[in-house]
Amino acid sequence: MEEPRGAETLRRYEEINEKIKRGDAVVMTADEFVEYAKRYGVERAAKEVDVVTTGTFGAMCSSGAFLNFGHADPPIKMFKCWLNDVPAYKGLAAVDAYIGATAISETRGLEYGGGHVIEDLVSHKEIELRAEGYPTDCYPRRYVETTITIDDLNQAILVNPRNAYQRYNAATNSTDRVLYTYLGTLLPRFGNVMYSGSGQLSPLYKDRWLDTIGIGTRIFLGGGVGYVIGEGTQHKPQDALATLMVKGDLKQMKPKFLRGATIHRYGVTLYVGVGIPIPIINMRVAKSAAASDEEIFTEILDYGIPSRNRPVVRRVSYAELKSGKVLIGDREVPSSSMSSLAYAKMIAEELKKWIEEGSFLLTRPVELLPNYSEFKPMPLRRYEPKVRDVMTTKVVSARPEDGLKDVAKLIVNYGIDHVPIVDASGRLVGIVTSWDLAKAIALGKEKLEEIMTTRVITARPEEPLDLVVTRLQQHRISGMPVVDGEGKLVGIVTSDDIARLLRGRPL
Amino acid sequence: MKLKITYNKQHVDKPVLSNVVLRTGVPINILDAKVSPGGGEVIVDVLAPPSKVKEVVDAFISEGVGVKEITKAIEADASRCIACGACVSPCPVGAISLREGMVEVDEAKCVRCQACVNACPMKAIRVL
Numbered sequence: 001m002e003e004p005r006g007a008e009t010l011r012r013y014e015e016i017n018e019k020i021k022r023g024d025a026v027v028m029t030a031d032e033f034v035e036y037a038k039r040y041g042v043e044r045a046a047k048e049v050d051v052v053t054t055g056t057f058g059a060m061c062s063s064g065a066f067l068n069f070g071h072a073d074p075p076i077k078m079f080k081c082w083l084n085d086v087p088a089y090k091g092l093a094a095v096d097a098y099i100g101a102t103a104i105s106e107t108r109g110l111e112y113g114g115g116h117v118i119e120d121l122v123s124h125k126e127i128e129l130r131a132e133g134y135p136t137d138c139y140p141r142r143y144v145e146t147t148i149t150i151d152d153l154n155q156a157i158l159v160n161p162r163n164a165y166q167r168y169n170a171a172t173n174s175t176d177r178v179l180y181t182y183l184g185t186l187l188p189r190f191g192n193v194m195y196s197g198s199g200q201l202s203p204l205y206k207d208r209w210l211d212t213i214g215i216g217t218r219i220f221l222g223g224g225v226g227y228v229i230g231e232g233t234q235h236k237p238q239d240a241l242a243t244l245m246v247k248g249d250l251k252q253m254k255p256k257f258l259r260g261a262t263i264h265r266y267g268v269t270l271y272v273g274v275g276i277p278i279p280i281i282n283m284r285v286a287k288s289a290a291a292s293d294e295e296i297f298t299e300i301l302d303y304g305i306p307s308r309n310r311p312v313v314r315r316v317s318y319a320e321l322k323s324g325k326v327l328i329g330d331r332e333v334p335s336s337s338m339s340s341l342a343y344a345k346m347i348a349e350e351l352k353k354w355i356e357e358g359s360f361l362l363t364r365p366v367e368l369l370p371n372y373s374e375f376k377p378m379p380l381r382r383y384e385p386k387v388r389d390v391m392t393t394k395v396v397s398a399r400p401e402d403g404l405k406d407v408a409k410l411i412v413n414y415g416i417d418h419v420p421i422v423d424a425s426g427r428l429v430g431i432v433t434s435w436d437l438a439k440a441i442a443l444g445k446e447k448l449e450e451i452m453t454t455r456v457i458t459a460r461p462e463e464p465l466d467l468v469v470t471r472l473q474q475h476r477i478s479g480m481p482v483v484d485g486e487g488k489l490v491g492i493v494t495s496d497d498i499a500r501l502l503r504g505r506p507l
Numbered sequence: 508m509k510l511k512i513t514y515n516k517q518h519v520d521k522p523v524l525s526n527v528v529l530r531t532g533v534p535i536n537i538l539d540a541k542v543s544p545g546g547g548e549v550i551v552d553v554l555a556p557p558s559k560v561k562e563v564v565d566a567f568i569s570e571g572v573g574v575k576e577i578t579k580a581i582e583a584d585a586s587r588c589i590a591c592g593a594c595v596s597p598c599p600v601g602a603i604s605l606r607e608g609m610v611e612v613d614e615a616k617c618v619r620c621q622a623c624v625n626a627c628p629m630k631a632i633r634v635l
Contacts, residue, residue: 057589058591111630180625183618184593185593185597185625186597187596187597187599191599192596192597193596194593194597262630264626269628271589271629307567324596332602334596335534335596336594336596336597337591337592337593338593338628340591340592340594341590341591341592341607342589342590343591
């Protein structure tokens, strides 16, 4: 029969802490424990080892810090507030604020943001504080501008709503352009694979069934001591996608393990170092702590598909990801990580040292985390205009073998700018615009085939217009043919059609 | 070997590169070029053994342009680099690897495309 979650059948927290205080607890990093269990078997490893330390160091966007500035004289009820021109959340009491990792500087853009402010605070750097208020009888001041350091603050508390994903999906790109995503640069045509997470060092994967990590678990956080305060947002443990909400005193943390980062054309984030001690309290914990990179799997998703449901390209182990080469189809493509394995190892080592020195004791959670939690999508209850609502279905088209003059006539007679070119079965093979015709005359070309664009940007009837507008801007074009699943031309959508929609033309 | 060729105002309307290629018979790959009427800079990769490279360098000198060997194309700031790997697989020529908590660049492979500069979340890499 399965033991209940959290069962302390191998050893109790009190026994472990007594050993830590005496200085004879047996502590291993997860890397060491995996090797040890491989060599001597998991039964023996479980009997001998008290604690396994873990670590991860990656981009964790759902991070931020509560700050209390103290009161100015005369005082201000801050209504809006900026730290180094990065807006902080001010829907709190007069001088409390929350600086979120992904907030962006209003003067420097993506180059500097909330993550950098947090790193600068931890580095004891001076920070420009600017705030606006509205005068009240108790808070007469309207505006304040000064500089602060972390030492001036009454409290600086890191509170991260979602950290330390148990694992994360890897990413690749099927399209023919470079994509800049939160998983980094993805080269075209499956040119590389990017991943995140520390695999066999991952804190939550080493306690896969959440036997030991719960509310009140003491952890390594950003180089200082922190606590788990609950499950994180989007927690989905049934799919090995558990997450944590954590807090810790920012004043004790170190800039080495809390770094502001800019992900190219994506945004600002904070790299957070998290390390969790896993007490080997029962065999289920021991087995999950002994899981090696070969046994820890994730999915490679195609980030070329701009949908919530990105297609799975294949399942892959962390061992293969970490090897630097991943097989896609029959091709080996380079893989690399967004999170730092070197730092994850450092964190597991550091936490091991703290425990061995007796300066870090383990805590039994006050409550375990849910082991099942739904992750629901956002309901879209307002109707969003789709391509099919505005596209023209009676499309004027031509065939590749048609003459330039015929196409020029079509453009003039119908007052259009784009003529899609289709083959005998109605499949789209190219497009010609009035500009192409002008160019053809200038260069003395005569056949349509010579001047038509063959790599055509297209839309699907069921696509939201929002995405089509982005694509028109991205490629600096004014219209695109609409094709069905088989590539057959079913309509055309132009910026004029979208403009008409904005003018309030009934759909 | 990679060379930085510096143009003055009087060189910009002359086919300097073509002259050098025709004269030496050595294939040259242009990695980066910024030339305006007032002068400019071209980075080239000379695909030849060292003895031939010397010939190319002399040819450039006789054309009157400045020549400097580039030994290091990009530099990673050790105090910012966290050895994550964000720059490794996006490098189109596979010039970057991770070694002992730092990135290592194979200068011979690097084509100065700057993909790594953008890919680095710590903004630790710069092109020299």
